[in-house]
Amino acid sequence: MVELILCGRGGQGVVFLTRVLGQIAAAKGLNVISSETHGMAVRGGSINSHLRIGRFYSPLVRRGHADFLLSLDHGETANNRHFLRIDGLIVENSAQEDEPGIRRIDATRIARDIGRIQLENVVLAGFASRINGFPVSGEELRAFLAADPRPAVREMNLKALEAGLSWE
Amino acid sequence: MGNEAIARGVIEAGCGVAAAYPGTPSSEVLESLVRWKKELGHPIYVEWSINEKVAFEIAYGASLAGNRAMAAMKMVGLNVASDPFLSAAYLGVRGGLVVVVADDPGPHSSQTEQDSRFFGWFAKVPVLDPGTPQEALAMALRAFELSEKYELPVLLRPCLRVCHARQNIRLGNPAPLKDVGRFARNWTRWAAIPKYRLVLHGQLNEKLQTIIQEEPESRPRLVLGDGRAELAVITSGSVSSHVRDIAAADDRLSGLDVYKIDLPYPADAAALQEVVDTHERTLVIEETYPVLELQLKDRRTVLGRLSGHVPPQGELVPEIVEDLLRSAADIPALERTPVEVKPRRPSLCPGCPHRPAFFMIRKTFENAVYTGDIGCYTLGINMGAVDTCLCMGASVGMAGGLAKAPRPGDEHRVVATIGDSTFYHAGVPALINAVHTRASFVLVIMDNGTTAMTGGQPTPASPSLADGSPGTAVDMERLVRGCGVDHVQVVDPYDHAALKETLESARKHTFDEGKGVSVVITRRPCVRMPGVEISLQRFRITEQCDLCMSCVRDLECPAIHYVKGEKRMEIDQDLCAGCGFCVQVCPSQAVEPKGA
Known part of the structure; x- marks a missing residue:
């Protein structure tokens, strides 16, 4: 059983990322239930999604129960930190250095270098997949994104994924 | 997603007609039906109706014709559809009729926290209440069975946490269209006068008793x-x-x-x-x-x-x-990690055509009361250009009331703003009322060609229907003129000079000359719609900037922010959509195009 919170600003692809992770886990035969934010908050506001892998009925993670907090925006991390377990890990898109309990990658800069700022989410996912205990592996992400029927989208996503996977 | 699961259940029930008006958290029900229809080649008819009342009536008509039918809406939509909904409980149905009503406890994206189960009770309509997406699929199927068995509409009430939950679920097989046979005249039932309504009410009460006895x-x-x-x-x-x-x-x-x-x-x-x-x-x-x-x-x-x-x-x-x-259970309360939430407020997207419209409305109509409406443009609040938000269409109706109740010495200028979809939904009768009663206000219809807040569903002005098949576009100017408005102008909100001129002309017509209601249609497609090209032009802030903050306060552009420590403004080049409105409105002319 793994519980995750994903957060960011509207437009950063939090919902997309949640679906990708959820679909990969579900394809492995795991029970997955998640909850998304839609509506007004999506217009640049704070958004988060909950993703629970295991035997659950409810799609919501309780405070103090998330194993991972994936944050696409440094400012949103604090808004969602209370969901994290005491020994949980934050994986954050930020230019700052790692701290105990926080792993960071400058996904914004990497995505901009690739040429599409919207790829931040895929970069972050690639980076997170290297972490011990993360429910989805880099290989699984690669296989999933490679199955996109749109050649241009596929190529960009894979590029972003590799950048996240190989980031030092 | 729960809403997709419901749509799947509708397809597996052999439903023939589905109608909906978009509203969070219900919108994906019909969107998913469109997808299933295409993917499976299912013959179901799907439409985005003009409002929830019409959506219900479309479904009810189809049920009388013998088809299974569905109407979907959010809970406040059921308020709009309540008149036919309550009456239909008395008359009953023929083909199974399921009304999907999504509730929003919180509320996260709604005006109320009303409980549609309570509404079902009020209407004497059975209510199924799913706990998960998987259950929602099963209950959609069950709702059709119950509806047909008891000849009653059945309400399926998913909450937000079911609608927008995703879960891996087992699918059944899509069913061919079910049909209970052709409509036959029977006016004592389908057009019952009060005398027969009493009889029907008795029958309804009996049906409910039987359901309690027979249904587990x-x-x-x-x-x-x-x-x-x-x-x-x-x-x-x-x-x-x-x-x-x-x-x-x-x-x-x-x-x-x-x-x-x-x-x-x-x-x-x-x-x-x-x-x-x-x-x-x-x-x-x-x-x-x-x-x-x-x-x-x-x-x-x-x-x-x-x-x-x-x-x-x-x-x-x-x-x-x-x-x-x-x-x-008498267990001591838990101590939890404290919550430090400073949520970012939502705001209009960078490049949103509503932003220049609101900016210019504020500038042109000072000291006015700004009645607002339901949609993305409720966010005009952030720009000080929306003072009220009651329900769908109320900007126009309330503007009439505000204009009729001036306080002494008050200029009682009222400017209403409404989006195109909301105008079609509930603004039209209020506008006719305003013309007829000679109410004096300016109405700005913010026409971005879509129902943007809920994900871009087509409006009656669209030439194509929910599933992409051809429809007849209803022309907004003709409609507004048909309501009896003489002063109707259309303007591109990106055109600074023309926007100013158009709003001033409306002000002159309505307030200076006292000629009654005038309508300005600010027309430009939503920046989030597919096919809308975002300008690649970017801008920089020059040393002429005197940090007056007008761009942050009055224009409220999310792409512009103050850089602490450096005492300067900065444009986020990733967020900027290149609309260039900041160039035109900066009081110090401190914004210039890059490469200029």
């Missing part, structure tokens, strides 16, 4: 425990899933009996009472009104909303459910 869903089902605990929990719907997870995960709560009820109205009150009578205490956890609790006759040992134990407003999130369970 009306009785509480033990989902956790052995039935011999001291403490029982009665629950229904999406909150029941929190209850089940929390009770199952905590050893100290393992001695709990959890009862779930799938049909909270009409519930078998005797069976509910038996749960209460066979336990020392019973906690009732339901959203958002005490529907099950009120159906209990003896509540002396019941902990719920009526006893003050359960919060009377707000979403019952898992933490609250956990606190309620622990308190009822």
Whole structure:
């Protein structure tokens, strides 16, 4: 059983990322239930999604129960930190250095270098997949994104994924 | 997603006609039906109706014709559809008729926290209340069966946490269209006058009694425990899933009996009472009104909303459910990580055509009352250009009332703003009323060609229908003129000079010359719609900037922010959509195009 919170600003692809992770886990035969934010908050506001892998009925993670907090925006991390377990890990898109309990990658800069700022989410996912205990592996992400029927989208996503996977 | 699961159930039930008006958290039901229709080649007819009342009537008409039919909406949409909904309960249906009404406890994206189960009770319509997407699919199928069996509309009430939950679920097979045979005239039923309505009301009451006796869903089902605990929990719907997870995960709560009820109205009150009578205490956890609790006759040992134990407003999130369970089981309260939430407020997108419109409205009509409406453009609040937001279409109706009730010495200038979809939905009758009564206000219709807030569903002005098939575009200018408005102007809100001139001309017509209501249509497609090209032009802020903050305060552009420590403004090049409106409105002319 793994519980995750994903957060960011509207437009950063939090919902997309949640679906990708959820679909990969579900394809492995795991029970997955998640909850998304839609509506007004999506217009640049704070958004988060909950993703629970295991035997659950409810799609919501309780405070103090998330194993991972994936944050696409440094400012949103604090808004969602209370969901994290005491020994949980934050994986954050930020230019700052790692701290105990926080792993960071400058996904914004990497995505901009690739040429599409919207790829931040895929970069972050690639980076997170290297972490011990993360429910989805880099290989699984690669296989999933490679199955996109749109050649241009596929190529960009894979590029972003590799950048996240190989980031030092 | 829960809404996709419901749509799948509709397809598997062999439903022939589906109509909806978009509204969070219900919009994906019809969108998914469009997808299933295309992917499976299913013959179902789907439409985005002009409003929820019409959507219900479309579905009702199809049911009378013998088809299975569905209408989908959010809970406040049911308020709009309430007139035909209540009447249809009396008349009954032919083909199965399911009304999907999505509730939004919280509320996250709505005006109220109303409980549609309570609405079902009020209308005497059976209500199914799913706890998970998988259950929502099964209940959609079941709703059609019950509807046809009892010749009654059936309400399927998913909450947000079911609608927007995603879960891996088992699918069944799509069914060919079901048909109960052609419509036959019978005016004592389908056009019943009051005398026959009395008879029909009696029949409706009998049907509800039969449902309680015959349908197992009306009785509480033990989902956790052995039935011999001291403490029982009665629950229904999406909150029941929190209850089940929390009770199952905590050893100290393992001695709990959890009862779930799938049909909270009409519930078998005797069976509910038996749960209460066979336990020392019973906690009732339901959203958002005490529907099950009120159906209990003896509540002396019941902990719920009526006893003050359960919060009377707000979403019952898992933490609250956990606190309620622990308190009822006499387990000490938990200490939790403190919450430090400073949520970012939503704002209009960079490049949104509503932004220059609001900016110029504020500039042109100072000291006005700005009545607003429901949609993305409610966010005009951030720019000080929206003072009211009541319900769909109320900007126009309320503008009429504000204009008729001036205070002495007040200029009582009123400017209403409404989006195109909302105008079609409920603004049109109010505009006719304003023309007829010579109400004096300016109406700005912000026409971005779509229902943007809910994800871009087509409006009646679109030449194509929900599934892409051709429709007839209803021309907005002709419609406005047809309402009796003489002064109608269309302008591109990106055109600074023309926008100013157009709004000034409306001001002159309505306020200076007193010629009655005038309408300005600000027309430019939503920047989020597919095919809308975002300008690649970018801008920089020069040294002429005197930090007046007008761009942040008045224009409220999310791409512009103050850089602390450096005492300067910066444009976020990733967020900027290149509209260039900042160049035109900066008081110090401190914004210039890059490469200029």
